[in-house]
């Protein structure tokens with residue numbers, strides 16, 4: 001699971017956070033394509049990969065990144081609770097030649113139910129997300145020096161301060177560069193890109209869903225809040241991977 005078959009490991013790559021802040025500020029106002037091109041050039045030889053759950057932004061990002069680096073790996077977590085429509089779009093990208101790397105939780109849904117009782121998502125969604133999303137994402141970070149993600153600042157208040165270049169922390173405390181090339185995009189920008197480039201996207205987005213995660217925790221949003229259909233009525237807004 002390493003870029004170009006070589007594994008420099010975590011050693012020898014320690015992003016300087018002050019320098020990153022300067023570089024991030026310098027990239028503000030540049031196009032997503034220019035940001036990605038800079039990242040691939042600046043960290044050439046490092047382990048660079050995307051993560052995606054195949055939301056609309058993720059689909060746009062995969063397409064955009066593959067125009068620059070067709071073999072960029074795309075890590076995706078299969079929680080076991082994904083919609084068939086999500087699996088279909090994942091396979092559509094794979095059919096186009098994308099290097100899709102599926103990461104699964106360490107525990108099956110059945111083992112989780114035996115240990116914690118059935119339907120943990122309904123009783124303790126934070127614990128369920130930790131087992132089925134956060135822990136697998138930690139293993140993805142062990143494979144990467146540079147993690148590219150598709151979050152946008154205007155998706156949620158919790159994402160409003162997202163820098164273009166930031167960091168995420170591995171289990172051992174070391175840092176990975178976290179890149180968010182689409183931070184300045186709006187939902188409209190995302191759809192313009194998807195439609196202009198005929199990018200595959202989740203069929204549920206044509207059926208009233210605006211943000212799609214696991215089936216038990218995803219509904220059509222009740223109002224204008226794009227992420228309002230996620231963990232509806234629980235107060236939970238994030239699965240936790242963007243807090244790493």
Ligand code: SF4
Pocket residue numbers: 079081120121124125126128129130132133213214215216217239
């Ligand atoms: S989104 Fe729901 S089902 Fe999926 S991991 Fe989180 S709590 Fe569990």
